[in-house]
Amino acid sequence: MGTEQLIKLIINTAYEVRSHLVAGYIECVYKKALLLELGEAGLKVEDEVELPVQYKGHVIGNFRADIIVEGSVIIELKAVAHLLPAHEIQLVNYLTIAKKDNGLLINFGAAERLEIKRKYRVYTPHI
Template identity: 50%
Template sequence: MDREQYNIITGIVIGASIEVHRELGPGLLESVYEACLTEELASRGLKVKNQVFLPILYKEKALGKNFKIDLLIEDEVIVELKSVEKLLDVHEIQLVTYLRLANKKLGLLINFNVPVLTKGVRRRINGIL
């Protein structure tokens, strides 16, 4: 996937997130935003997977435990959703770790608990796009 394709996908995800936020407003549970955003993204023609298991490997050994990625878009872009008062460094670190462990290039961290959604969006890159 090239840079332009990533930009198109993230543009659609951010636009859909703005629409969900406009409809619902801030202050709801993350699971509500996840369900609504999944529906909105599917209606816009994107392939969306929810709660994708990412196996924990330690020194190349599977431990039978998993991380869960909130959304995986087009099998390429990880989207981590939050509904918190403030995004913390640990939230961004979590996304970067998921990108590295899943061998994905691009991720979005979206906090719905803000007055203006664009203030709650962070884009992170793993490696070079």
């Protein structure tokens, strides 16, 4: 499965979760449901993946990626009223540390609709 097809499948599963679980739950509820949906779709999923933060060759801390799908797409989940730039920066940091190119920031907490932002490790402008 190609990256674009994988991204579309992940987004579709997120919408499936949202159709059953509206805004108001805590993040881990949405995460468990999304993990179930992704698994039922036949995808390999990793939960709470520890990503070591290095500084000058020394591990100085760790981040935890919510979900990594098929070893290539990091999903960062939120259950907040609105996504903030800090949430996007967090995902890009995860992508950089894990050396993954594609990530999805998915917010189940917005009252009106599911919020999804796709982020990349490296920005390449299309000229």
